[in-house]
Amino acid sequence: MNNSPIGLFDSGMGGLSIWRELYTHLPNESLLFFGDGVRCPYGSKSKEQILSYTVEAVERLIAEGCKLIVIACNTATAVAIEHLRATYPHIPFVGLEPAVKPAALSSKSGCVAVLATKRSLEGELFTATSARYADRVNILKAVGEGFVELVEQGLENSPEAEECVSRVVEPLIAAGADKIVLGCTHYPFLKDTIERVIADREVEVIDSGEAVCRRVEQLLDSNSLRAESQNKASYRFLTLADESYLQMLEKRAYGY
Numbered sequence: 461m462n463n464s465p466i467g468l469f470d471s472g473m474g475g476l477s478i479w480r481e482l483y484t485h486l487p488n489e490s491l492l493f494f495g496d497g498v499r500c501p502y503g504s505k506s507k508e509q510i511l512s513y514t515v516e517a518v519e520r521l522i523a524e525g526c527k528l529i530v531i532a533c534n535t536a537t538a539v540a541i542e543h544l545r546a547t548y549p550h551i552p553f554v555g556l557e558p559a560v561k562p563a564a565l566s567s568k569s570g571c572v573a574v575l576a577t578k579r580s581l582e583g584e585l586f587t588a589t590s591a592r593y594a595d596r597v598n599i600l601k602a603v604g605e606g607f608v609e610l611v612e613q614g615l616e617n618s619p620e621a622e623e624c625v626s627r628v629v630e631p632l633i634a635a636g637a638d639k640i641v642l643g644c645t646h647y648p649f650l651k652d653t654i655e656r657v658i659a660d661r662e663v664e665v666i667d668s669g670e671a672v673c674r675r676v677e678q679l680l681d682s683n684s685l686r687a688e689s690q691n692k693a694s695y696r697f698l699t700l701a702d703e704s705y706l707q708m709l710e711k712r713a714y715g716y
């Protein structure tokens with residue numbers, strides 16, 4: 461038993477989509493969320509920059525006493541997860557990967573689309589996963605150009621968002637995709653908008669939230685790290701940005 465917090469890290473607010481899963485399903489676990497907020501978006505930065513920002517954040521979460529860390533950012537996972545596991549072997553890490561497997565196994569059209577940042581789509585992790593399903597389905601890759609910025613500005617339900625989503629999603633549907641995998645933790649904030657664009661067409665949107673939560677539970681169990689059942693969970697937020705960004709993180713975590 462261990463009542464220390466679970467740490468979560470993202471370039472900005474996107475990781476809150478994972479935070480919400482843990483908050484909902486693991487009510488006695490304390491959570492410490494670190495959202496960079498200053499250097500976001502990471503998706504177009506160099507590997508060296510992303511690695512150094514991620515290490516900086518992870519060291520802060522470790523210094524704060526986190527017992528397990530979720531890299532709640534597909535981009536940072538793609539670049540840094542191996543390095544983190546090798547450098548901090550005493551900390552269990554959970555990384556984010558696009559949910560290609562469930563999409564590939566359930567596709568009827570034989571075509572699935574993965575939406576992610578440029579850096580994630582170029583990563584070895586994604587290349588290896590997509591190669592595993594390449595004989596079963598055609599995998600279309602698309603960068604959600606402008607998506608992260610919309611979410612950071614709280615504009616995910618605006619007409620601009622609908623236009624931006626439509627520009628990316630329409631060609632994927634036209635090419636035959638019946639599954640759209642959200643391979644960036646910012647994108648679930650745009651799920652309603654994506655579904656509005658899909659309208660009555662038979663296309664399913666898939667994200668990684670539930671699978672990540674299950675993986676966290678497995679690692680808590682296998683490392684005997686679950687909090688006590690009577691533990692009163694605490695929730696803290698950290699950022700490199702200013703006080704108003706911090707307030708926004710907190711506000712959006714609870715969904716108000």
Ligand code: DGL
Pocket residue numbers: 470471472474475500501502503504532533534535536556577580608643644645646
């Ligand atoms: N939330 C991110 C991800 O899952 C990063 C987006 C970005 O900073 O570009 O990839």
